[in-house]
Amino acid sequence: MDRRNQDKKRALSHADLEQIANESFSESGVSDEFYEPSSSEDEDSDLEDDTEAEADGAIATSDSEGVENEVIGNVNRPDNPDGVIDPDVVTETVVHPNSEVGNGNEMIVFYVFFLFYSVNCARILGVQHIAAHSHYTLIDTILKELAHRGHNVTMITTFQQKTPVKNFKSIHLTGMLEQVQAALPNVVDAVQQSIFVKNIHYEMMGLNVTEETLKHPNVQQLLKSNETFDLVVLEQFLNEGLRGFCYHYNAHCVTVSSVMAGRWANPHVANSAPPSAVPDLLVPFSNNMNFLQRLYNTIIYSFGSTLSQLYFLPKQNELLQKYFPKAPNVYELMYNTSLILVNSHVSINFAMAYVPNMIEVGGFHISTPKQLPKDLQSFLDDAKDGAVYFSMGSYLQTALFPENLKEQLLSVFSKIKQKVLFKWHNSSLDTKYSNILIQDWFPQNDVLAHPNVKLFITHGGLLSTTEAVYHGVPLLGLPIFGDQMLNIANAVTAGYAVALPFQKFTVNNFRNALNEALYNPKYSANMHVRNRIFHSRPSKPLDTAMYWIEYVLEYNGADHLKTSALRLKWVSLKDEIYKQRYQNVDELENAITNTLHNMDGRILLNVIRSGIGQAQKCIEQENNDFDHLYP
Incomplete structure (x- = not known):
């Protein structure tokens, strides 16, 4: 199918092209009598910048018969840095034979419009x-x-x-930012929480932050404005209510998972992760x-x-x-x-299977060291x-750590x-220790790039562990909460880290x-x-991230990447029931739904009450599991 029929924005008639080009000239005040592009660098600088940012190259071809002129602009893609024309990914404008475009001022109009x-x-x-800050870094x-x-x-x-x-x-x-920092838990309290409590804590945090975002006056002002958007980029993190932005602007939705793909991301694209x-x-x-x-993992997942x-x-x-009431x-x-x-x-986490619209881009936030x-x-x-580099990340302030921890660490260092x-x-x-430099902040990426840094002592945040792998620096992990335990467990299994759980x-x-x-x-060898x-x-x-985001834009949401499992909804069940000549289909559907919910409820109660005879035992042995993982 002709791509011009796929994207109405590009299906412009010759009259439309002439009108837009003429309007562009009249608005910029360029004379119809003479135009010299090379002598007007200042006037064209913004236009050239935009062109370089989006179109790496362009060619114009014409035959001597005057049958048809084609202008083909290469779509800006990271896998095409040299601007090589690829007919499968081009933007195309056809100029008909009866066009007057061909020489003099008309040709100038045509070329400027093409830009x-x-x-x-x-x-x-x-x-x-x-x-x-770690979440901000990724989206930013x-x-x-x-x-x-x-x-x-x-x-x-x-x-x-x-x-x-x-x-x-x-x-x-x-x-x-101030609200969240004021609500941060004491580190000792955080490490003593069971995973069941942590689950509830994160979900509640997701609800609260989602509402705080949506009701914020600056966000409400944006929603009431005339702004339009083609694409919305969200973090994939317990914020399903923010999908309203995609509906409000009728925009494609791209999300960034700040952690390994798990149950907070996989269901959105029907990705299987048993x-x-x-x-x-x-x-x-x-x-x-x-x-x-x-068994314990299955209980936590359920x-x-x-x-x-x-x-x-x-x-x-x-x-x-x-x-978003509608x-x-x-x-x-x-x-x-x-x-x-x-x-x-796979260098940071283990290998996983993904549906086509899940793309691994781990380490994309890392820039060239300065x-x-x-x-x-x-x-x-x-x-x-x-040298040894010690940092427990930017999220937890060290004021939340036990008071004697600093002196204990310094006594060893x-x-x-x-x-x-x-x-x-x-x-x-602290000049008391000649071999120790204490500061509020270090340029972490630049520090890890120094060849004399031999060990990174970290809380195990994914950005920190990724930067360590990027620079080849082994780890000593002191995980506290969130995905930090999982990240350090992966590093220990891969053989480039030693772990000491904070508790x-x-x-x-x-x-x-x-x-x-x-x-x-x-x-060091494994790292x-x-x-x-x-x-x-x-x-x-x-x-890679840029390629796929622009791919979504290029192909109008890229629905062809979505698995058909997303279409398995209750309406399909209703159709099948109707074929069997059942009566009162809506009531039957509600009964089935309620039955499944009751089953889910029984599973939940079993987990809370007894854990199928093993959940409580697993919770009590959680510390022993650390010992098995990190001898």
């Missing part, structure tokens, strides 16, 4: 609703790269933008689970899924209907997801025995021959783990292999 027409910029809205990287490529981007964000970016504007969710083989995001297991761990289906998704639907059911919008970009890779500040560069250059970069909030340089921290345990990570060469796997890709992960 406008060949640039296929989209209007994109991004929503970054989680007030954590995607959106600013889209702006760099010529798209017009608006970002709703919990962080204030400091530096203006071309084609990019932000809507600040004022006050949300709990017998794929660990839940909240368990401290890799995919190499024994029987007891598989508990979380049932809780979501029976309570939290209906609550998200209430938010959706409250702020929107369809939340499930319909969930299943209309065009693409999920997964922040994962030069370190002079004092930091000198400190690391002088580390002849190597002061006795090793390696130099130590010690990130601790609200601290200044098992003592000075002796930490000293032993530190010596093991520093002096056993297997961790070297993982580093090679990470970089062995046909394209950079950010380019």
Whole structure:
């Protein structure tokens, strides 16, 4: 089928082309008598920038018979950096034989219009609703790269933008960052919570943050404006009510999963991930689970899924209907997801099967390392025995850690021959230890790139572990909550990390783990292999992300990538029942639905009451499972 019939925006008649070109000239004040492109660089600079951002090359061909002229503009794709024309991915304008385009001023009009027409910029809205810098980094990287490529981007964000970016504007969710930080739990309390409680905590947080985003005055002002968007980029993180943006703007939906694909993402695109083989995001297991761990994982998966289906998704639907009254059911919008970009890779996590519209782009946030500040560069250059970098991430403030933890860590670090970069909030340089540099913040990516850094002590956040693999630095993990246990479990299984769960921290345990990570060469050797796997890709992960986002735009949502499993709805059951000549189909459907819900309810009650005779035992043995994983 002719692509011009697939996209009405491109199906312009010759009269339309002439009218738009003439209007463009009259608005810019260019004379009909003479136009010299090379002598008007200032006037054309913006146009040229946009053209370079979206169309890498263009050619014009014509025959001597004057039968037909074709102008073909190459679509901007990361796999085509040299602007080579590919007939399968071109934008096409046909000029008919009776056209007067061919010489003089008419040709100038034609070429100027072509510059406008060949640039296929989209209007994109991004929503970054989680007030954590790691989550912000992922969405911000995607959106600013889209702006760099010529798209017009608006970002709703919990962080204030400091530096203006071309084609990019932000809507600040004022006050949300402070609200979240004020509600952060004490670290000791966080590590003592059972996974069942953590499940409920995250779902409740998702509900609260979703509503805070939707009701924010700046967001309401945007929704009431005349703004239009072609694409909405969301984080895939307990925020189904935010799918209302996609409905409101009649826009394609692309989501970014900040963690490994799990039960918070897979159902949206009907991706299969059986709990017998794929660990839940909240368990401290890799995919190499024994029987007891598989049983425990299945219980956690069933508990979380049932809780979501029976309570939290209906609550998200209430938010959706409250702020977008004409929107369809939340499930319909969930299943209309065009693409999920997964922040994962086989070098970091284990291999998984994906439906076609789930794409791994782990590490896309990592940029080329920059030069370190002079004092930091000198400190690391002088580390002849190597250096250790300690950071527990940006989300949890170290003020939330036990008061004596800092001194316990420093007492161990002061006795090793390696130099130590010690990130601790609200601290200044402690000159008592000559081998330790204490600061509030370090440029982590640039630090890990230094060849003298031999070990990274981390909480196990996915961005941190990914950056360690990118630079080939072994890990000592102190996981606390969220997916950190899973990330460190994967690293331990792959052989490039030592783990010390935070609830098992003592000075002796930490000293032993530190010596093991520093002096056993297997961790460095295994990390070297993982580093090679990470970089062995046909394209950079950010380019891969851009390719697939623009693919969704190019093919009007790319419905052909969606599995037919998404179409297996109750309406199909109604049709089959009708064929069997059953009476009162609606009542029968309701009865079946209620029966299944009651079954889910019984499963939930069994998990809560007894855990099928094993759940409570698994909870009590959770610490022992850590010991089995991390000898």
